[in-house]
Amino acid sequence: MSLKIGKRLKIARIYRGLTLSELGDKVGISKQSLSLYEKNQGALDLEKIGALAKELNFPSKFFIQDEDIVDENTIIYFRRKTTARETDIAKQKIKTDFLFKIYRYLVEYIEFPRLNIKKYDIESCPAPKYVADDIRRYWNLGNAPVGNLKHTLESNGIPVVLLTSDRKIDAYSTKKDDYCMVILNEQQSESRALFDMAHELGHILMHPWQESTEKLSDEVFKLREEQADAFASAFLLPEEEIKKDFVNLNPYKLQTYRNLKRKWKVSIQALIMRASDLGIIDNEIKTKLYKQISTYKWRLWEPDDVEFNIKNTLLKQGVELLKEVYSNDFIMNDMAEKGFYVYPTEVESLLGLSPNTLAVKKSYLVNLR
Known part of the structure; x- marks a missing residue:
């Protein structure tokens, strides 16, 4: 058995949010046997691969490719380290690697905006405020409300992707080489999403991307979250x-x-905190205002909030541009030949494309022989 099969089987299982027992019950294979298969031990024949592929909704050839499908060193800044489960984080890491696969594939054909940021050493620069003021000048934003921050990020080479995920993961950012990405949870208001995007931009600009955030001490992680909030x-x-x-x-x-x-498009709670930070109100007034918010039950949903909704993103636009030149069959088969063997529905789901955007005319990637 190829040394990659076990690894890819585990990746597909985690990606679908299944335990060994749950997958085993669905395909009639014991938990113990599946565990051995994922460790590349035991006899996993083509029939079993086919059954597993069908249940996990991946092409069979996905499991037998030699190229690594995910990067175990992927570094992600999750917003809620203390509440997100390890399984949630593992699933999102795989999704992120899949998104990077799609992004890098599209880059081969389409000239996206290049990454246009300055990198700051938060340990040596004065404060997050300095970074915020400086990047506003660098991007010629002035001091007015940012408005469409998604457009600002993507115009400067940072794609924004909307994913349906566990509510315990609000948003996160990731960086590989010269590629950055911000991923947002769709289950929130526009004002909270705006702050999330700015928070993740703070991580991208200020913090190192050489070490895994899971290895950071609680004190260091808390400090970086506070810096990103500031x-x-x-x-x-x-x-x-x-x-x-x-x-x-x-x-x-x-x-x-x-x-x-209504002017700045940020939450009432963020405005109160900013007024406190700037000395406009003291802690007593801040506490009083927050108590009023709790009384009115505005903690999760404030007046004038609207549901966050991204109708178009940089990666969606990339797919549409590619479709103007190439057929769906060419795109999906070309993507597969370059190592990313998934069904069209998977790409549609990851990018938030409408159903059948990438539908192919004939079945492909199924036969192992």
Whole structure:
């Protein structure tokens, strides 16, 4: 048996969110046998591979390729390290590697915006505020509300992808070589998604990508999350402009923050925290305002919130451009020949494409013989 089969079997199982017992029950193979197969021990014949492939909804050839399908050294900054389960993280890592496969495939045909960022050493630069102010200048954003941050990120070479995932994972960012990506949970409001995007941008700009975040101490991880939050707050709500807004407004009234939310598009809670950080209100007033938010049950869904919805993304546009030149059959078979053996529905799901966007006219990648 190829040394890659066991590894790919484990990848496919985790990707589908199945335990060894659950998969075994579905295909009539014992948990113990599956465990051995994943370790490349035991006899896994073509019939069993076919049955497993069918249940896991991957082409059979997915399991017998020699090329590594995932990078075990993938580094991701998850927002909620303390609540996300190891299985959640493992599944999202595989999805991220799949997304990078698609991204790099599209780059072979399409000239996407190049990564246009400055890298900062947070240990030597003054503060996240400095980074936020500097990247605004570098991207010519001025001090006005950012508006469409997704467009800003993608215009500077950072694709944004929307994934349906466990609510315990709000958002995360990842970087490989000269490619960065921000992945967002779709189950949130636009104001929270805006802050998430800015938070992940902070990680990309300020933090090293050489070590696994799982190996960071709790203290270091907490510090980096705090730095990313501070960056997001300063980036979305520039100090000079926010202070101007409060000149003729009452910072002690919750309605003030609701009005400012309409201008800046960030949450009421983020605005209160920014006012506190800038010394516009003290801790007593901040606590009082947060208690009012709890009383009104605004913690998860505030007034004027709308559901976050991305109709188009850089990678979606890439697929549509490719379809203008090549047929679906060519695209999917070409992708397979370059090592990414999946069904069209998988690519559609990963990129949030409409059903049948990449439907092929004939069956492919099934026969092992």
